Amino acid sequence: MKRGAIDSFFKLSIPKKPKYETNTNTSSHPSYPHPIPYLPTDFQDQLAFAPAEEGKPINDRLDLDLVYYQPYIPPSIASGVFDFLRQELPFYRVQYNIKRGPVETQINTPRYTTVFGVDETSRFNESGDLVDSKSGKKVEKSKYKCTPRPLPQCLDYLRKLTEGTTNETYNFCLVNYYADGKDSISYHSDDERFLGPDPAIASFSLGAKRDFLMKHKPIPPGPEAVPEPKQVKLPLGSGDMVLMRGKTQGMWLHSIPKRAGDEVKKGRINITFRKALVKGGTENYYQYNVGTGGGFRWSAREKMMVPKKDKLILKLS
């Protein structure tokens, strides 16, 4: 009899062996809600074999410039890296208000998010202080409406690897966690001015397979108008990476639509590396990916994201 069958017969719950050996080194910073372990050394070693497959260009449609690594992360560690990041990163479920004319509506971001990094005008020095990129002088607290967080070692390791593969540089890491098929991201493009023209964005998938849909932005009718190119559907699997570059963000929209079925219940992590050029990018990314509410942490026991308890502060005077 298989262990699962015996377990359920006796209604026992023997914790599964974790898929990774915790690294005892941690990344700590005053801006973090908790220390974040370094990438397990086994994963660091296996990433020497990344990309696991060579990138295939997808550029046969108007204004589309993708490189698809299927996969980038070696299959031997993809599910371990998924478990590790879901367990160790802080997550948020950001709510914000938008005003269309006189009506204000509350938006509930339909996924968990988190973000690390700072735009090109600042950097973190060796001591973890935020300093001006040019002068190296400490940045005043008032410069940003948010508190920028440095990339923890586990994501910085992947950033450096990605920089080498893609010949681009990145200063931001955004992470999405889609807990199930109800979590999604609607059609949008990452074409904000703070990224500069024709930004390169490297996008990793871990965990459940989800469809990544892409469609060209509407082409205004006119004498020069050409037919809109066909949609693209990439069934992103665990370990895959899509590099979006050139005119892709300017001219195309992308989304992860809601889905039914069991596969998506495994949960999916998406990691994007980007480069923000100015302060406005930093403020935008923290506003929409960390926000001002409480955080969440994965509970291995409850197999779900649980809200973090606020720390009780005892004032002794």
Ligand SMILES: O=C(O)CCC(=O)C(=O)O
């Ligand atoms: O989850 C994905 O693959 C896409 C995420 C995305 O488009 C974004 O965060 O801007």
Ligand SMILES: [Fe+2]
């Ligand atoms: Fe996006």
